[in-house]
Amino acid sequence: MTDESTATKEQQAHASGDEPDTKQELHEGDGAGARTDKSQRPANESDQPQRAEVSNYEIVTHYFDQAAERLGIPDDIATVVKTSYREVQVQIPARLEDGKVHVFSGYRVQHNGARGPYKGGVRFHPEVDLDEVRALAALMTWKTAIAGIPFGGAKGGVNVPADDCREEDLEKIARAFMDKVEKLLGPQRDIPAPDVGTNAQTMAWMMDEYGKLHGHTPACVTGKPIALEGSFGREAATGRGLVYLYEESAEELNLKPEDTRVVVQGFGNVGSWAARILQDMGCTIVAASDASGGIRAERGLDAQKLAEHLRGRGKVQDFEGDGIDRISADELLETECELFIPAALGGMIHKENADRLRCKLMIEGANSPTTPTADQILADNGVHVIPDVMANAGGVIVSYFEWVQNLQHFRWEEDDVNERLREIMQRAYREVRDKAEEKDLPLRPAAYELGIERVVEAATTRGYIHMGD
Numbered sequence: 001m002t003d004e005s006t007a008t009k010e011q012q013a014h015a016s017g018d019e020p021d022t023k024q025e026l027h028e029g030d031g032a033g034a035r036t037d038k039s040q041r042p043a044n045e046s047d048q049p050q051r052a053e054v055s056n057y058e059i060v061t062h063y064f065d066q067a068a069e070r071l072g073i074p075d076d077i078a079t080v081v082k083t084s085y086r087e088v089q090v091q092i093p094a095r096l097e098d099g100k101v102h103v104f105s106g107y108r109v110q111h112n113g114a115r116g117p118y119k120g121g122v123r124f125h126p127e128v129d130l131d132e133v134r135a136l137a138a139l140m141t142w143k144t145a146i147a148g149i150p151f152g153g154a155k156g157g158v159n160v161p162a163d164d165c166r167e168e169d170l171e172k173i174a175r176a177f178m179d180k181v182e183k184l185l186g187p188q189r190d191i192p193a194p195d196v197g198t199n200a201q202t203m204a205w206m207m208d209e210y211g212k213l214h215g216h217t218p219a220c221v222t223g224k225p226i227a228l229e230g231s232f233g234r235e236a237a238t239g240r241g242l243v244y245l246y247e248e249s250a251e252e253l254n255l256k257p258e259d260t261r262v263v264v265q266g267f268g269n270v271g272s273w274a275a276r277i278l279q280d281m282g283c284t285i286v287a288a289s290d291a292s293g294g295i296r297a298e299r300g301l302d303a304q305k306l307a308e309h310l311r312g313r314g315k316v317q318d319f320e321g322d323g324i325d326r327i328s329a330d331e332l333l334e335t336e337c338e339l340f341i342p343a344a345l346g347g348m349i350h351k352e353n354a355d356r357l358r359c360k361l362m363i364e365g366a367n368s369p370t371t372p373t374a375d376q377i378l379a380d381n382g383v384h385v386i387p388d389v390m391a392n393a394g395g396v397i398v399s400y401f402e403w404v405q406n407l408q409h410f411r412w413e414e415d416d417v418n419e420r421l422r423e424i425m426q427r428a429y430r431e432v433r434d435k436a437e438e439k440d441l442p443l444r445p446a447a448y449e450l451g452i453e454r455v456v457e458a459a460t461t462r463g464y465i466h467m468g469d
Ligand code: NAD
Pocket: 048, 050, 194, 195, 196, 197, 198, 238, 265, 266, 267, 268, 269, 270, 271, 289, 290, 291, 292, 329, 343, 344, 345, 346, 365, 366, 367, 392, 393, 395, 396
């Protein structure tokens, strides 16, 4: 678990002779998209064969560059808006189960704060590095702007293999991370939340650690347990948000829940909640996966029972039930369905596998799950894609509600939370769809344009940037 890797992703790709997906296309322009991680201690690398070599940073930068060009934003202004405001890397030494001190790298990137305090999750995953966190922070800037909630964009992470760690080790690491970055944080500065490998318990430890220095401050993190001023509805919010957008687009695509078969790639927080809520509406969950592999059941699998099975640290492939087959990552993609939900990590739908998808609608639960080349393949195949930057905003929207409740120390009912979430998700969807129709664009570039316009307007109005004559 020590951080001994010295090769960046790009060096590894060269060494293996792999040609990164859409590399040529992504590196056209000013070259900023080609930046590799320059941190002194790049994170551990793992060999996930299903993931594309194109990085999340390249994906986000690609969409930004194209949108900025269409909007006619001058290059100098575009550079201010594209790059991070602040990037911090910290050392996290922790003595673990084996009695040795392991050194992890922690990151907090504050991308843009023009529209409000920085907001974004903290990821615990061995592949976390500065490049990845930078990309996810930028995505948060556009996401909060598209949703129209008063936050900027940030992200954090530690390159710890959370799945293999004991609870007490994760607590040490969460507290140490908070100790190292607390000066950058606070309810009016920057508010973390859970992401991959972290959860409500992680937020509780982080809040407690922050409180030792600043006094009881529940609004310093969101996604907390209900017992610690967490919000009703927060845990399910990202998955529920995907379902609200399914409802919106199902009408357009003439889909009914009873005729909708669903495949979920990554049955974690986001994927499992989306599946459970869709199942309650009458949809059939026909396949699901996690990092261990996948399962398929033509007549449907019980998403509720699968989620309960996983709560005890079970694996998707160990789940037993009538008519369940164990399948590979490829077979999951090839499963016939109406709705495909990627809810694992970035870059999982790429040029080598996008053609295999057999769905009408894809709603992106994960951040940057689809590379630009794959996006084009899906468009050519007539798949309606609702992009991450609007689709998975449910989590940060209910985090916003949690922050508002914490500032007032006043709790809302769960129905109020869900109803307000629905209003914001559906408003954002309609605003993006209107822009897409007006400019004859797919939803993703239209969403980026909307987000960028709002951020540029806020930055200009504050006087942080001046557009010139
Ligand atoms: P999680 O850790 O709860 O779940 C991730 C799941 O993906 C796990 O089941 C894991 O086993 C699985 N996975 C990992 N590698 C895989 C692989 N190669 N194939 C199949 N499955 C694999 O994390 P989460 O909070 O559900 O986040 C999932 C995605 O959604 C991430 O991209 C995250 O950034 C994004 N997201 C999360 C939130 C949130 O509120 N939690 C909000 C917005 C976006």
